[in-house]
Amino acid sequence: MVDLRDEYRPEIQGLRAFAVLLVAVYHIWFGRVSGGVDVFLMLTGFFITGSLVRSYEKHGRLMPVVFLTRLSRRLVPTAAVVLLGIAVIAWLWMPWYRTHAVMSETLASALYYENWILAARTVDYLNRSDPVSPLQHFWSLSIQGQFYLVWIALMALVALVVKVVGGHLRKVAFAACALVLAVSLPYSIAATAENQTWAYFSTGTRMWEFALGGMLAMALPMIRIPVWIRFALGWIGVLSLIACGALFNVSDQFPGYIALWPVGAAILVILAGTTGKRWAVDRFLASGPMTALGDRSYALYLWHWPILVVYLYLNAERSASILGGLAVLALSLGAAFLTKWAVEDRVLPTRRRRFSRGKSVAVAAAFLVPVLGVASVAQAQLVExxxxxxxxxxxxxxxxxxxxxxxxxxxxxxxxxxxxxxxxMIPPLAEIKDIPYYYDEGCDNQTRRVCAYGDLGGEHTIALVGASRIGHWFPAFEQAALDNGWRLLVFTKSSCQFSTGVLYDPGGEVYPECMEWNRWVMDQLELLRPDLAVTLSTRALEDGEQTYTGFVNRWHQLDHWGIDVLALRDLPRIGHYPEDCIGLHGVDA
Structure with a gap:
């Protein structure tokens, strides 16, 4: 038996390195989420809960001011350097109308509410096709910042209960974390099922991951596991982490219950501890290169995403090539090591006795205030x-x-x-949207109502039917309807093809809502009997253009009812953002 105590754990530092490598690799080459961020959130709960409880055990109080000032001194400078770097890159290499959004998000990231900006944006379908933000990855740091405040309040409540009612501090803290888990996890599952894109960035849907880490921190000193079992747990945990991003479409299914997979895998690695066995996973995680990378995992996480976004942006690509991805990873590692050397090792020496609370706040402010100032001034100029x-x-x-x-x-x-x-240019590049205005009237996605345009009393009726890409034809057919006295009906649902059989969402999962919508549309068309149904004849994807049997089956059904069908080829898919090409290189491009 080996005692798994609250001491320094080099394999956990290696686990941080492994998690950040997974995040970077899946982002760069696969355009997917790996589950590595969930590992970081759990580890944050693990470390912060343990730190606050040990502080109370040692001093008889939590000392939240000391805790927050030390935390700000450790986290803010590196984040501020990255934010300032992103602001400079955006100003130099991005069109001014994109820079406006970057400066706004810089302020949100610096003040730890970027996740709510992104959550609000994902709710709006019109914004989902916009280029990704170089600051998008700051959502997890924003959630962590909000977690720190919530957890200080929770641990203060725990300390009060122990003082007034009595009980063992760690047992009460474990119970408090378990209560958060019991509330947050069901909420996460329900919110993910209801609106996954919003749930992904929500603080409440992620709080259970911190809580599970806190429960582990409280229980770990009492756990005894034989070495041979811990040997197996370590490898099971690491291999499960590798498989997570490959097996699940994390970006479309997380957080919810599936996030238990990477979190559980990381917990297995922590439970494995240090085995001392030659071929144990902890020998790899506790090695010099892995612990060195673990020391720089925070900076690597912050740098890899903006470097990737700028690379894709400048090369007008949506995914990195093998060599391009290696260049992105190399630049990210170089930036992380340089930031660690310049900021943490030179400006922020680890000898805490040199930093009082006032000095810690002053150091954090010295880095943060210039970021806020630059972003505010730049934003004001862009507004003007x-x-x-x-x-x-x-x-x-x-x-x-x-x-x-x-x-x-x-x-x-x-x-x-x-x-x-x-x-x-009219409209300005900043306002170009290729989505018709009927979206603003709720005539797409979840609504099931007949939306009519053109001459509502017209003798002839045309129905526009299909996924969002048929909606691009709406302005032309609306004008034709107005010119000729036709009535135009709109039946569209985003990412939902007008087809028979089993239908799938963009993540490759069965899409029951789409199949139900198809049945509803067919009922409406049978009832209304328009003169003409306009739909798509093909789907243009990255691997080519195809016509599906399910499309043709729908046309035969409409023909049986005497409804003529005009099937148009799908619009071409452009591998870059045309407005950004114009903004960067001018109309000559």
């Missing part, structure tokens, strides 16, 4: 530029002159005027 551009557009529209349009593409003289600041 937006207002100036809006003024020029209003002036151009009010002048009554014919404004440049598609004709400019065939006339070199007109084309040259597009680069003139006095002839801004």
């Amino acid at each position: 530029r937006t207002e100036r551009l809006d003024g020029k557009i209003d002036q151009a529209l009010e002048s009554g002159d014919v404004y440049l349009g598609a004709e400019a593409l065939t006339d070199p003289e007109l084309f040259a005027q597009l680069e003139d600041d006095d002839m801004p």
Whole structure:
């Protein structure tokens, strides 16, 4: 038997390195989430709960001010350096209208509420097709920052219960963590099923992961496991972590109950502890290179994502090649090691006696205030530029002159005027959305109502039916309906094909809501009997364009009811963002 105590655990530092490598590798080459962040959240709960409880055991009080000042001195400087680097990169290499969003998110990330910005954005379908933010990964740090405040309050309540009612501190703390787990995990499962994209960034859906780490910290000193079992647990845990991102579509299914997989795998590694066996996983995790990388895991996590986003952005790609990905990983590692050397080893020496609470706050503020200042000033300038551009557009529209349009593409003289600041693009690049306005009226996704446009009393009726990509034809058919006195009906549901048989969502999972929607649409079409149904004949994917049997079956059903079918080819899929190409390289590109 080996006592698993609250001492320094080099294999846990190696586990942090392993988790951050999984995060980086899955992001860079697979465009997927690995579950590594869930490991970090559990470890945060493990360390913070243990730290607060040991502080109370040693001093008889929690000392939250000391705890938070030390935490800010340790976490804020590195994050601030990365945030400042991202702000500079955005200003130099991104179109100004993208930079506006980056500066806004810089403020949110610095003040630990980026996760709520992202949660609100994912609820809006119109924003889901936007380029990813170089600050998106700060969602997990924001949740951690909010967790620290919640956990101090929870542990203060635990200490009060122990003082007033009595009981063993660690047992009461374990019970408090278990209570959080009992509330947060069911909520996470329900919220993930209801609105996964929002649940992914929510603090409440992640709190159980911290709580489970806290429970482990309280129970670990009392656990005794034979060495041979711990040998097996270590390898099971590591192999399970590797498999998580491959087996599950983490970005579409997490957090929910599936997040128990990576969290549970990490717990197995911690339970395995140090076995002393030659071929045990702890020998690998506790090795010099892994612990050194573990010391830099925080900086590596912060740097890898913005470097990847900038690489994809500058190369107009949506995924990295093998060599490109290796370059991204190498740059990320270099930036992490440099940041550790320059910030933590030079500015923030580990001898705590040199830092009083006041000095700790001053150090954190010295790094944070410039970030807030730069982001605020840059944002103000970008707002002013937006207002100036809006003024020029209003002036151009009010002048009554014919404004440049598609004709400019065939006339070199007109084309040259597009680069003139006095002839801004309408609509501005910042406002370009290729989604029709009926989304704003709730005529897509979960709604089941017949949406009518054009001449509502028209003699002939056209129905636009299918997934969101058929909706791109809405403006043309709406204008035709208005010109010819037709009634236009819209039946669209995002990511839901107008087809028979089993249908799947973008993550490859069975999509029962889509099949139910198909049945409802067919009922409506049979009842309303439009003269013409307009739908897609193909799906254009990265691996080519195909027509599916399920599409043709639907056309035969409509033909049987006397409804004519106009089946249009799918729109081409563009591998980059055209508006950003124009913003970066001008209209000549």
